[in-house]
Amino acid sequence: MSKSGQPSLTRRGFLKTSTVVAVGAAAGFGGLSVPLLKKDRLLLRPPGALDEDLFLASCIKCGQCLQVCPPQVIRLADIWQGFGIGTPYIVPREGGCILCSGLPCVLACPTGALDHHLSLGKDAEMGLAVLSSPDTCLAGKGVNDLVHRLEQLRRDDQAGMDMAELQDIVTGCAARLSPEEKQVWQDHFSLPEISEQTLPELVARFKPEDIDWLGEFLASSSLAKTSCRVCLDTCPIREEQPIVFTPHREGGPGAFLPSVQKTCVGCGVCEEKCPTALPSITIVPRLKWSENGTTRQEEDGAA
Amino acid sequence: MKNQSTQTAARPTTGVRSYKGAGLRSRNTPQPGHRKNKWRIIRWTVLLSIQLLFFASFYIDVQILEGTLSGSRLLGFHLIDPLAALQLILASKIIMVNLIIGVVTIFIIYLIFGGRSFCSWICPYHWLAELGEMVHMKLKKKKIVKNHVLDRNIRYYFYVIFLALAWITGYTVFETINPVSIISRSVVYGPSWMLLWVAVLLLFEIVYSRRGWCRYFCPVGVSYQLIGLLAPLRIKWDREKCSNCKRCQSVCLVPHVLNDCVNTGKAGYVDSSLCTRCGRCVDVCDDEALGFSFKYLDKII
Numbered sequence: 001m002s003k004s005g006q007p008s009l010t011r012r013g014f015l016k017t018s019t020v021v022a023v024g025a026a027a028g029f030g031g032l033s034v035p036l037l038k039k040d041r042l043l044l045r046p047p048g049a050l051d052e053d054l055f056l057a058s059c060i061k062c063g064q065c066l067q068v069c070p071p072q073v074i075r076l077a078d079i080w081q082g083f084g085i086g087t088p089y090i091v092p093r094e095g096g097c098i099l100c101s102g103l104p105c106v107l108a109c110p111t112g113a114l115d116h117h118l119s120l121g122k123d124a125e126m127g128l129a130v131l132s133s134p135d136t137c138l139a140g141k142g143v144n145d146l147v148h149r150l151e152q153l154r155r156d157d158q159a160g161m162d163m164a165e166l167q168d169i170v171t172g173c174a175a176r177l178s179p180e181e182k183q184v185w186q187d188h189f190s191l192p193e194i195s196e197q198t199l200p201e202l203v204a205r206f207k208p209e210d211i212d213w214l215g216e217f218l219a220s221s222s223l224a225k226t227s228c229r230v231c232l233d234t235c236p237i238r239e240e241q242p243i244v245f246t247p248h249r250e251g252g253p254g255a256f257l258p259s260v261q262k263t264c265v266g267c268g269v270c271e272e273k274c275p276t277a278l279p280s281i282t283i284v285p286r287l288k289w290s291e292n293g294t295t296r297q298e299e300d301g302a303a
Numbered sequence: 304m305k306n307q308s309t310q311t312a313a314r315p316t317t318g319v320r321s322y323k324g325a326g327l328r329s330r331n332t333p334q335p336g337h338r339k340n341k342w343r344i345i346r347w348t349v350l351l352s353i354q355l356l357f358f359a360s361f362y363i364d365v366q367i368l369e370g371t372l373s374g375s376r377l378l379g380f381h382l383i384d385p386l387a388a389l390q391l392i393l394a395s396k397i398i399m400v401n402l403i404i405g406v407v408t409i410f411i412i413y414l415i416f417g418g419r420s421f422c423s424w425i426c427p428y429h430w431l432a433e434l435g436e437m438v439h440m441k442l443k444k445k446k447i448v449k450n451h452v453l454d455r456n457i458r459y460y461f462y463v464i465f466l467a468l469a470w471i472t473g474y475t476v477f478e479t480i481n482p483v484s485i486i487s488r489s490v491v492y493g494p495s496w497m498l499l500w501v502a503v504l505l506l507f508e509i510v511y512s513r514r515g516w517c518r519y520f521c522p523v524g525v526s527y528q529l530i531g532l533l534a535p536l537r538i539k540w541d542r543e544k545c546s547n548c549k550r551c552q553s554v555c556l557v558p559h560v561l562n563d564c565v566n567t568g569k570a571g572y573v574d575s576s577l578c579t580r581c582g583r584c585v586d587v588c589d590d591e592a593l594g595f596s597f598k599y600l601d602k603i604i
Binding site for chain 2: 015053057059064112
């Protein structure tokens, strides 16, 4: 490495120049890119995440939260997520946080970027759900979610039946049957009873031809008169009443609109499970409930 | 001034040869039984096994070594990269207990085995760079590329700059471009587009400057170097066996650290904290004049 035979003055000059260039580039990179990139939109962080600026400062990007996440919904930001490459985030539509008991992601965090003071899922402050599209909300139209999904499935039939979705609908139906309706199903599928234990057998016996029968059954059943409540039913903290359904006159009889309450933590399961093509209820990350009962965006200061 | 002196000292023509066999090349037949790639094979096995343990922790839930090289758990004990930890503390202005525990554990390990042992025995970028170096040497032989020597002190400037940036911006700026954590994350959680940046660094090393990132830039290496200032595990040099062929310096990541042994004969150990204990010099020395040893401790044992 030292036998190149260049005059030492040129080499010294070269070394000096290269040093200045390298050092300047490094300083410039950090000094300019940080404020610019920070203006990006907010991502939904795992429960317990500190305020965004402090979170970015204290996340070590080790991914241990992701490793312990039972539903595997945490992912790491890449260059497309804007600022904070390697930091954990959640895409609620593809899988919301189920607020597992013990919050393993918080316990796994070695730096406290996910605050260890948080021990209960109901105390998390990830953001808030908002009814972003009341017009498409099934509850607001008085439509049952299973009826809607079955319609949707039969409409898309040409492209080949989505068996997973069909099985999911059948499972959903079976869980909500009244005792008399259970009798009807027992007779149709020649099963001794409709319960958790016989569910796999039921799904196995359900042929795609049965779809018309199911459609007729649903149309005449009590389920058809019950409007969608998926967002509340799937909410991991539904005991806290984070969503309240209020009658919606424009939607006709049996129509209700979900209204998000103070207890919502923004876990994102409602957005994941919302049966409309685009979610009618969505999560606004970092949104907080203010004192006067409305929502407000958290102030975005580098304080 | 410091820079200038290290540059001149790197010239193998200077120095006093006051020891037996110096420059005579008296024994250029290899010692019988000398194994050319012994330490490289051991080291690569360790290095790749570590990456495999990280990989297995997530894919098949083998809970031995979980996380990535920025922050991990070895059988449940926190390990934290000291540079990342320092950046976090400066950026958040908070001192976190787990962080300190993790760094102290790292300190204890590398205090014994030599700070920059991390570089050659653990760091996945080092492994890629070694492969890149082989390509560089081949191309250099064919006179397709030329090696450009840069200022070794850039590493220290980078260390200070990125720590300052963490304090000023409130963000761990270096972690965005840190090839070590980028590769480590990609190994465990699947490839990231930031690997393109790693590819750029490797290309730079192949076509422009031999082992450029590790030699001149990497502040991660600086942080481990500081931990290992007094580490007893060192390369021992036996002046009686040395035929002064300088092959050790031709393969070394930091060739000037061998000056005090093979060039001037003043020291019996490679005492510089820059030494990564990679053992390449031990491998290529077929006089078997170099070897791993614990300074201070080997007399007791």
